[in-house]
Amino acid sequence: MSxxxxxxxxxxxxxRATLAEHxxxxxxxRHTLFYFYGEGDHDDLNEVARRAGFLTRGQDxxxxxxTTMAVDEASFSPISTMMQSWAAAFQLDYDGWECAVVVN
Structure with a gap:
């Protein structure tokens, strides 16, 4: 399975399991990145994301x-759902996210 x-x-x-191992x-x-790809409407995604407080970058x-955010399940779950909704709304592929390891 890919x-x-x-x-x-x-x-x-x-x-999160990998973070926990560390x-x-x-x-x-912490600094967190979300990735979107495809031929959909990147301009509208950028506009909505900026209004929601995200910095945006990319090309083509x-x-x-x-953004800077906590990534524990309770904090992150609504954001993950929002990213998936944005991908569907703007006909893009949401490829996931990454962040730095922060030892608590």
Whole structure:
């Protein structure tokens, strides 16, 4: 099964498990990136994301959203759902997220 076939909730949990292996509970806010690809409407995604407080960058068929946030399940789950909704709304592929390890 490729990464794109694994539901985002499972992928999010795998990232949190990796953070936990390094002693990171996810509760400390840190720089977090979200990746969108495809031929959809990157301009509208950028506009909505900026209004929601994200920094945006990218070119052509790639948009990266940046923010500082906690990534524990309770904090992150609504954001993950929002990212998936934005991808659907703007006909883009949400490829997931990454963040720094912060030892608590």
């Amino acid at each position: 990464d794109n076939e694994v539901p985002h909730e499972e992928r999010d949990a795998m990232i 002693g990171d509970s996810g509760v400390t806010p 068929d790639c948009t990266i959203l940046e």
